[in-house]
Amino acid sequence: MSIASYVLGVIAALITLGVVIEMLRRRQLRERHAVWWLIAGTLALIIGVFPPVLAWSAHLVGVEVPTNLVFFVSIAILFLVSIQHSAELTVLETKTRVLAEEAALQKLRMQELERRIRHMEAPSND
Amino acid sequence: MTSPLARTLVVLPALNEEGSVGDVVREVFAKLPGVQCLVVDDGSTDATASVALQAGAAVASLPFNLGVGGAMRVGFKYAIEHGFHNVVQVDSDGQHDPAGVAALVEALERSDLVMGARFAGEGDYTVKGPRRWAMVVLSTILSRLARTKLTDTTSGFRASGPRAVALFSDHYPAEYLGDTIESLVIAARSGLRIEQVPVAMRPRAAGQPSQNPFKAAAYLGRACLALVFALMRPPIALKESLEVGP
Numbered sequence: 221m222s223i224a225s226y227v228l229g230v231i232a233a234l235i236t237l238g239v240v241i242e243m244l245r246r247r248q249l250r251e252r253h254a255v256w257w258l259i260a261g262t263l264a265l266i267i268g269v270f271p272p273v274l275a276w277s278a279h280l281v282g283v284e285v286p287t288n289l290v291f292f293v294s295i296a297i298l299f300l301v302s303i304q305h306s307a308e309l310t311v312l313e314t315k316t317r318v319l320a321e322e323a324a325l326q327k328l329r330m331q332e333l334e335r336r337i338r339h340m341e342a343p344s345n346d
Numbered sequence: 347m348t349s350p351l352a353r354t355l356v357v358l359p360a361l362n363e364e365g366s367v368g369d370v371v372r373e374v375f376a377k378l379p380g381v382q383c384l385v386v387d388d389g390s391t392d393a394t395a396s397v398a399l400q401a402g403a404a405v406a407s408l409p410f411n412l413g414v415g416g417a418m419r420v421g422f423k424y425a426i427e428h429g430f431h432n433v434v435q436v437d438s439d440g441q442h443d444p445a446g447v448a449a450l451v452e453a454l455e456r457s458d459l460v461m462g463a464r465f466a467g468e469g470d471y472t473v474k475g476p477r478r479w480a481m482v483v484l485s486t487i488l489s490r491l492a493r494t495k496l497t498d499t500t501s502g503f504r505a506s507g508p509r510a511v512a513l514f515s516d517h518y519p520a521e522y523l524g525d526t527i528e529s530l531v532i533a534a535r536s537g538l539r540i541e542q543v544p545v546a547m548r549p550r551a552a553g554q555p556s557q558n559p560f561k562a563a564a565y566l567g568r569a570c571l572a573l574v575f576a577l578m579r580p581p582i583a584l585k586e587s588l589e590v591g592p
């Protein structure tokens with residue numbers, strides 16, 4: 221492995237981690253959404269700084285070509301993140317729907333009250 | 347003791363039905379003395395809400411379209427808040443004859459959920475092609491589940507008694523086709539008594555039906571999928587301590 225690719229790997233991992241942490245700091249990302257990205261960034265940094273770790277762990281789980289382990293773990297993380305997003309979307313949709321139902325009922329109630337108040341203020345139009 | 351109709355709320359889900367909803371509301375009041383009527387305007391872009399209001403109905407306007415299921419939940423919640431015992435769903439396109447409501451409400455004496463069935467002898471309503479096959483498959487499976495003969499499981503003309511209203515106000519499905527198929531599964535598995543009563547169907551009074559031929563072709567698959575998912579979900583326990591208003 222050349223020096224250039226070593227440096228590229230480390231810098232890419234640092235940028236990923238930096239972006240996630242900065243977004244967390246600015247509250248543009250909530251912790252529970254950032255967890256997977258933090259795990260991915262940390263793994264990338266460890267492997268970037270100590271490349272032998274990759275070969276060692278690939279050997280440990282019986283993966284012959286170490287890069288395949290990288291692909292496998294990356295896809296697994298992306299998969300989990302999308303599932304989490306779909307689930308959150310479903311929860312949000314349910315919440316919006318309930319809010320819309322409540323809003324419609326409140327509006328109706330308000331109109332009814334306004335109608336009664338008008339009726340009380342002008343009883344002559346009975 | 348008030349009459350069952352006085353304790354009944356007629357809910358009309360309406361999406362862009364300004365041409366027919368006014369007449370339907372007036373017909374409901376004319377044919378069903380003492381009944382109250384709630385139109386749920388589901389993000390219509392036309393004058394549905396004001397036409398319904400003019401005709402004398404209460405109108406709940408949703409800020410955006412939720413589909414028939416979401417609209418019915420509003421109806422069920424309104425019924426509970428205002429102490430109605432029964433909820434009857436009637437289409438606002440004029441296809442359901444409000445005169446049939448009386449028969450449905452009468453059947454609520456012995457059942458929790460009464461379906462107005464369009465093929466059970468009365469009227470001359472027919473459907474062809476994939477939608478027809480879907481209906482046959484669905485009726486066979488749902489009849490077994492509900493332990494009663496159901497021939498028209500996608501009918502939107504149905505009456506819910508107090509137990510069904512309590513169940514549906516929290517658990518009425520909002521998904522496409524959920525309002526018809528999954529609601530039956532939920533009701534059957536919660537132990538509600540389901541019954542069907544023959545009703546006549548009329549052609550819609552104005553506007554466009556939401557089903558076109560292309561949608562009808564996709565109907566079979568989606569309906570069966572909806573049924574499979576409904577059956578996979580855990581059953582909902584019925585709250586037996588039912589507090590029903592005056």
Ligand SMILES: Nc1nc2c(ncn2[C@@H]2O[C@H](COP(=O)(O)OP(=O)(O)O)[C@@H](O)[C@H]2O)c(=O)[nH]1
Binds near residue numbers: 387
């Ligand atoms: N609230 C609500 N009502 C709807 C929606 N789509 C259709 N409807 C109403 O549901 C009823 C039945 O619709 P329709 O298109 O006639 O369906 P069909 O009779 O089963 O072919 C009518 O009263 C429509 O106005 C919707 O998205 N939301």
Ligand SMILES: [Mg+2]
Binds near residue numbers: 441550555
């Ligand atoms: Mg119709």
